[in-house]
Amino acid sequence: MRSADAIGNPRLRQHREPTALQCPRNLGEIMRKTIDLRATSFAAVLIIIFSPAGRAQNGAAAKSSQLQAKIAYCKTCHGLSGQGYQGYLPMPRLAGQQPIYLENQLRAFIERRRTNPVMFNVAHVLSPTMVTALATHFKELNPGPLGGAPRELLATGKTIYEDGLPEANVPACAACHGMEGKGEGEIPRLAGQFYPYTLKVLTNWTKERGQGPTQDPSAVMKPTAHNLTASQTAAVAAYVSYLK
Amino acid sequence: MSLCGKKRSMNGVRLKSVLAGTILGLTFAAGTRVEGQVTPAVSKQALQAKIEYCKTCHGVSGQGFRGAFPMPRLAGQQPEYLENQLRAFIERRRKNPIMFNVAHVLNPAMLDALAAHFKDLDPKPLGGAPTKLVDAGKKIYQDGVPGKDIPACASCHGPEAKGDAAFPRLAGQLHDYISRKLVNWSKERGQDPANPDTSAIMEPIAHSLDESQVAAVAAYLSYLN
Numbered sequence: 001m002r003s004a005d006a007i008g009n010p011r012l013r014q015h016r017e018p019t020a021l022q023c024p025r026n027l028g029e030i031m032r033k034t035i036d037l038r039a040t041s042f043a044a045v046l047i048i049i050f051s052p053a054g055r056a057q058n059g060a061a062a063k064s065s066q067l068q069a070k071i072a073y074c075k076t077c078h079g080l081s082g083q084g085y086q087g088y089l090p091m092p093r094l095a096g097q098q099p100i101y102l103e104n105q106l107r108a109f110i111e112r113r114r115t116n117p118v119m120f121n122v123a124h125v126l127s128p129t130m131v132t133a134l135a136t137h138f139k140e141l142n143p144g145p146l147g148g149a150p151r152e153l154l155a156t157g158k159t160i161y162e163d164g165l166p167e168a169n170v171p172a173c174a175a176c177h178g179m180e181g182k183g184e185g186e187i188p189r190l191a192g193q194f195y196p197y198t199l200k201v202l203t204n205w206t207k208e209r210g211q212g213p214t215q216d217p218s219a220v221m222k223p224t225a226h227n228l229t230a231s232q233t234a235a236v237a238a239y240v241s242y243l244k
Numbered sequence: 245m246s247l248c249g250k251k252r253s254m255n256g257v258r259l260k261s262v263l264a265g266t267i268l269g270l271t272f273a274a275g276t277r278v279e280g281q282v283t284p285a286v287s288k289q290a291l292q293a294k295i296e297y298c299k300t301c302h303g304v305s306g307q308g309f310r311g312a313f314p315m316p317r318l319a320g321q322q323p324e325y326l327e328n329q330l331r332a333f334i335e336r337r338r339k340n341p342i343m344f345n346v347a348h349v350l351n352p353a354m355l356d357a358l359a360a361h362f363k364d365l366d367p368k369p370l371g372g373a374p375t376k377l378v379d380a381g382k383k384i385y386q387d388g389v390p391g392k393d394i395p396a397c398a399s400c401h402g403p404e405a406k407g408d409a410a411f412p413r414l415a416g417q418l419h420d421y422i423s424r425k426l427v428n429w430s431k432e433r434g435q436d437p438a439n440p441d442t443s444a445i446m447e448p449i450a451h452s453l454d455e456s457q458v459a460a461v462a463a464y465l466s467y468l469n
Contacts, residue, residue, distance in 0.1 A: 166349040169297035172342045176301060176311030187311060223296040
């Protein structure tokens, strides 16, 4: 990079060539040429030192500014700290979400495995590197839960979350999502998830997820979503919404 | 008059439906007795729902699954072993709060039906173990470690690790699950001193294996078909 810059710099070449070829007539000229050469060399050294760095900085800045713009765009709907937001629809919390899960969902929107016209439009313009950068960004955020769920449901929700409802074939949510609801890999974090969002997603599971021709990981949740009654769904959604 | 007539016809309807119910009951009971060696008292629908429930955590083909912790492979497992483990959860001989909840609602007929279902599944192993440990694991599995009083695993679990009756199948089991079980053996199994069980057989072996030997034998088994 550096030597290529030096060779490719026309100013450097112009000043060096005459100095090397011409025979100086007197001391003054020699000194003038020497000073000129020194200054030129100094400038060249400066250019050599700074130009690759400068270029790298500009590149990173461009990428970082694109990422920042995209993050700001996500947060328009998903909350200023990614904590979720009640717009026209409940927008899910993304903060602390498992990157593999986020990536899979973004791909699911693009591939129409998950039906959501708004998120299809959002997702299909994201490059794979941008998806990874966004997923990493949201993983590191940790705002408090948005709250708002009815607290009288928490005790029932906790029982369902930790023990399941064996008679109704509802497994303990904790078995896969963890006792703290943090998720792992393709299993999403539920801790702090926005109550109306969890409620809506569980209620509409078979209409929104696994819509593609092949089975995806959403199939795992299908029987459970189906076996939970409306009040049980509300209870478990309320419970996870307050987990930190 | 009209009231009486109404009442009589209602009784007639009730009687008819009771009769129909009895006939249906007889037909089905006879039917299952004739064809059903396996599940006389479990409806197909109830069994299917329960199988889906098991597979939520144990993998859609019973091949095991990594959730908050590794969930064991059930596919191809010995029915007698499965039944004994489910009973062990209920009787608190084996400690596991989640599986206690799962197991204590299963009636014996459902338990038989589930065990039979998983026995017939044969998906590929889930994988994920470090392959560099496989050779060392194979040696322990087939020859044991005589210097440490570790018998060849194969002598009970079979050369192909398919198990037999009370001896569990180990072939294709999740390596991280096997490691956890062997490391925690005496804390999870045989927890009712008044009711000692078959898990006592494995206790000294689990105790004698060191960490790297556990990892090796678990890796080896996890790749067996």
